[in-house]
Amino acid sequence: MKQKYEILEQQFESYLIRQGDQMVLCLNDKETPVSLTTCGEGEYILKVADAAHRIWLKQKGDDIFIHLAGCSWHIRSIDPLAALSSKSGGSENSALAPMPGTVVALKAQKGEHITKGTTIMVIESMKMETSIKAWRDGVIEELYYDVNDTFDRKAVLVTFAPDDEIDDEIDDEPND
């Protein structure tokens, strides 16, 4: 029942227990009575020990957004299973957009074999242009955006076909 949350790239473990009618937060070996009462659209009264705070909160999937103490906070719920797998920000077969932007030019085609260092596409954000270059030799499996399309940060821009050599190795890792 332990929950892992990430705030500004720091991770915290905590959990809730129920003592009768009262919810209690267990954090760092400390137990504190807490409650959250709704009083409007996204609006709540958060009670921690004896202090009450007016907050606004919205959740979308694993992302929890909270307005508290005059600031907006983004808290990410860390799925323990996902933490075990090697999924992170992109694999060796795909390139993620470093920032939101627009595709200015495509310099390679789907199915094309290109060498490391070749420019695959040129993207633009805030009137700054960046070239996405091939990080290894390979065959382009898919280009996900056309010229003039817009994308968000961390969007998958291009994937290489998996390298044949890696596929031939015996996979000893358990499946996710």
Added chain:
Amino acid sequence: MAIIKKILIANRGEIAVRIIRTAKIMGIQTVVIYHEMDAQTLPVREADEAFEVFGATPVAAYLDIEAILAIGRRTGADSVHPGFGFLAENASFAKACNDAGLIFIGPDSKVISLMGDKVKAREFIINKGFPVAPSAIEEDDPAVFLENARKIGSPLLIKAAAGGGGKGMRIIRDLSELEMQIDEAKSESLRYFGDDRIYCERYIDQPRHIEVQVFGDQQGNVVHLWERECSIQRRFQKIIEETPSPALTPLQREQICSTAVEIARAAEYVNAGTIEFIMSPDGKFYFLEMNTRLQVEHPVTEMVTGFDLVALQINIAAGKPLDILQENIHQTGHAFECRIYAEDPDNQFMPATGEILLLKPPVGPGVRFDCGLNSGLSVTSAFDPMIAKVIVHAQNRQQAILRTRQALHDTVLLGLTTNTAYLERIMAHPDFMAGKLHTHFLEERQDALKGSLPDDKLKEMLLAAANLADRHTHQAVCEVPEPHRSMGAWRN
């Protein structure tokens, strides 16, 4: 004199909403254009009629002159308000509107053309005897230009003739790179503005950006509505503006404002315009550029003078004379505008995208919130990341700062990263409170303005809220029967 009954608004977002608001008060009908991505935004719902426009990119849709004119004909609009950005300073558009019998709510296409070409504008200003910063204009012989540029001395600015608004500018401190930087600037300028002409200007260290709002009517009257200071900038873009400027003595204010009026008169300027100046630490000011449109920060002028600038624009376009005398235009109190951007100030102002899960504007005396979005809409990289403006007025600068900070504190925008906390930190900085501003203010104080990590008490509150709200956690806890529930995570 014409009667304006139906305005076609060739714009989007908060400025479209703002124009519609005034039109409604004046009993004027509105038509707005929109790209599919903006279909659910406020202006589309607020206007009397809305028509979709198309383009290779969302921005291009708002630049389709033919489509806009066709919508004008179809709806029987008698006038067009271009807002700012997009076609607002496009002389061909202004002319095309007038040729099509649509009153362009703005100045004449000739003056738009003059002031839009930054090199021609400077030449005009110099010829009329107004002050400009030492500069070098391109000549036929690139070697001569390079020599003249070098003579300006370091630091200097390379600017695009077809640029403006901070676009296409670079600062050169090391003159040995000058030739290479000039080449790069020209190619960049050609790419972004279709025009590779550039010019160089002496860069004033610690400059303050002071601009003056002017209005001219069709009868030849010109007035000013005082100045605005816009020195707080990141990436050459303004993020906090205020009026009056804490930099000016009453005499300097009088000088800079009357110079602006003289420039507008010399250009036979009609409708709303802003003349931007650079002020050096020794109190000298120089013409920077003239913007022949309504500006983003116009609300601060409205707050201190009490005038509705869009209403003035509409009346002037209809041929009405400016019914106000200069001596009756006063500034009362102090006003700030903070631009809320979807970006991460702690990560080089990287633009942010995401769905607005909750938007709750700040309210209170002297607080105004201009926004074109609401909860449920997404902010994408298709358009400029400015999503709203918080505008606050109070009796004096000190009070206005406190009120603005509270308004930023109260602005709830959940779902994506914005700069509201950063704006509050700027306003809390002792140098800001002392009015010691200049255009490198933010750069110089980068470290001091960084956000701090939450303390233990705050972390506890956030984790409490997250645990309680997180559906999975809460449900899991409630489903476990006693006594196991109270035992918590204890296990054999």
